[in-house]
Amino acid sequence: MASPPDTSKTAKLERCNNYLRRFNSAKIIISASSRLLFRASILATVALILLLLLLSHYSTAARSSHRSLLSSDVAYGGVAWEREVRSSATPRRPSGITVLVTGAAGFVGTHCSLALKKRGDGVVGLDNFNPYYDPSLKRARQSLLSRHGVLVVDGDINDTPLLAKLLDVVPFSHVLHLAAQAGVRYAMRNPQSYVASNVAGLVALLEVAAKHADPQPAIVWASSSSVYGLNTATPFSELHRTDRPASLYAATKKAGEAIAHTYNHIYGLSITGLRFFTVYGPWGRPDMAYFTFTDLILSGKPITLFRMQDGTAVQRDFTYVDDVVKGCLGALDTAERSTGSGGKKRGPAQLRVYNLGNTSPVPVAKMVGILEGLLGKKAKKHVVRLPQNGDVPYTHANVSMAVRELGYRPTTDLATGLKKFVRWYVEYYDRKSKKPPHRTPK
Numbered sequence: 532m533a534s535p536p537d538t539s540k541t542a543k544l545e546r547c548n549n550y551l552r553r554f555n556s557a558k559i560i561i562s563a564s565s566r567l568l569f570r571a572s573i574l575a576t577v578a579l580i581l582l583l584l585l586l587s588h589y590s591t592a593a594r595s596s597h598r599s600l601l602s603s604d605v606a607y608g609g610v611a612w613e614r615e616v617r618s619s620a621t622p623r624r625p626s627g628i629t630v631l632v633t634g635a636a637g638f639v640g641t642h643c644s645l646a647l648k649k650r651g652d653g654v655v656g657l658d659n660f661n662p663y664y665d666p667s668l669k670r671a672r673q674s675l676l677s678r679h680g681v682l683v684v685d686g687d688i689n690d691t692p693l694l695a696k697l698l699d700v701v702p703f704s705h706v707l708h709l710a711a712q713a714g715v716r717y718a719m720r721n722p723q724s725y726v727a728s729n730v731a732g733l734v735a736l737l738e739v740a741a742k743h744a745d746p747q748p749a750i751v752w753a754s755s756s757s758v759y760g761l762n763t764a765t766p767f768s769e770l771h772r773t774d775r776p777a778s779l780y781a782a783t784k785k786a787g788e789a790i791a792h793t794y795n796h797i798y799g800l801s802i803t804g805l806r807f808f809t810v811y812g813p814w815g816r817p818d819m820a821y822f823t824f825t826d827l828i829l830s831g832k833p834i835t836l837f838r839m840q841d842g843t844a845v846q847r848d849f850t851y852v853d854d855v856v857k858g859c860l861g862a863l864d865t866a867e868r869s870t871g872s873g874g875k876k877r878g879p880a881q882l883r884v885y886n887l888g889n890t891s892p893v894p895v896a897k898m899v900g901i902l903e904g905l906l907g908k909k910a911k912k913h914v915v916r917l918p919q920n921g922d923v924p925y926t927h928a929n930v931s932m933a934v935r936e937l938g939y940r941p942t943t944d945l946a947t948g949l950k951k952f953v954r955w956y957v958e959y960y961d962r963k964s965k966k967p968p969h970r971t972p973k
């Protein structure tokens with residue numbers, strides 16, 4: 532019988548081959564996974580480098596955009612500068628107040644600064660002269676104020692060292708805070724500018740006022756009728772809800788009112804918010820409809836008139852600037868002192884909010900009719916449906932609270948106010964031989 536074949540060697544060989552195969556396939560897996568690992572780590576490193584580059588780019592951009600908002604490049608300080616600031620801030624009547632007016636080269640800021648100075652109060656202005664609309668108009672307002680002894684410092688409300696310096700040099704009794712990014716529809720094009728001025732800027736100011744200033748000044752600041760948003764109860768009362776803003780602009784003003792509450796609650800700052808209703812008049816804002824329409828009518832160009840979908844007219848409670856100024860001064864005069872110092876509240880402080888409107892809404896088309904009469908020229912009207920741009924169809928102020936508590940009493944109807952505006956417009960642009968202002972903000 533043949534002996535069975537000796538398979539022990541073959542078996543060993545096979546075991547060895549199997550082992551080698553497993554070893555090789557493991558090696559393949561290992562080398563494949565290490566290649567993968569290697570590639571992944573390269574990718575991760577590249578991603579990290581890109582991320583770092585991106586972050587550094589953004590932080591540089593953020594720093595430079597922040598810098599561009601600030602006035603750090605503008606020189607301030609020094610004996611001569613402080614003397615100028617003190618002189619502008621010195622009241623000329625015995626019981627005069629000393630007011631820091633932010634946004635002093637703005638429309639309402641100029642009128643308020645002049646009115647305060649004329650009655651003998653001390654006023655120092657602050658303005659960043661940003662290019663939202665023609666800065667040469669702001670410079671012209673600054674010159675006007677300068678002729679009346681009001682210094683307007685070039686600077687931004689986000690520049691806290693500058694704010695602190697101003698409050699060190701002068702123990703302001705009041706701050707009239709009017710610096711803001713205004714305009715309802717522009718908020719869709721440049722939302723960040725609203726956050727920078729109306730939220731960050733307000734916080735910067737309140738921080739310095741609450742923690743640095745001694746004594747803490749009383750704050751009066753500009754909110755807006757736009758906070759009523761989608762509210763349908765009319766006329767708009769301070770007791771109505773304001774939690775449905777229709778534009779980012781309105782939302783930042785509403786945020787401002789909430790922020791004011793916080794600083795009043797924590798630090799004892801006396802704060803009064805004023806809800807302005809479509810303020811117009813001489814030295815006005817070229818981005819507003821009455822101003823733009825005047826410009827377009829005179830140059831024979833068409834104006835766009837918004838109408839509601841159902842054909843009803845869009846209406847505004849147009850309020851003449853002199854009436855609003857009286858409301859602002861009334862708010863300053865009735866403002867109680869802040870109670871805190873050095874960031875510590877010493878007791879409850881005043882917190883108020885008032886409507887400053889005219890109480891008689893006018894259809895925008897009627898406003899155009901008045902302008903046509905005053906300019907002696909017909910408008911080329913392009914009527915379109917009110918776009919979804921943050922506009923509200925109607926505003927109407929109930930001012931009974933301001934009447935009662937501030938002595939506010941609007942007396943100027945739209946025809947009278949527009950007449951004064953047109954007189955100023957014609958004289959200003961004729962005298963300066965200037966081109967009419969740009970039609971839309973940059």
Ligand SMILES: O=C(O)[C@H]1O[C@H](OP(=O)(O)OP(=O)(O)OC[C@H]2O[C@@H](n3ccc(=O)[nH]c3=O)[C@H](O)[C@@H]2O)[C@H](O)[C@@H](O)[C@@H]1O
Nearest residue numbers: 713714715755756757807808809819820835836837845895
């Ligand atoms: O009351 C307020 O709180 C606000 O008033 C104005 O906002 P607005 O009432 O929209 O003023 P304009 O931009 O002058 O518009 C006036 C009216 O004209 C209408 N309009 C505007 C522009 C246009 O091309 N066509 C047009 O029909 C608007 O819909 C609005 O009803 C100011 O621009 C805001 O800064 C301010 O806060």
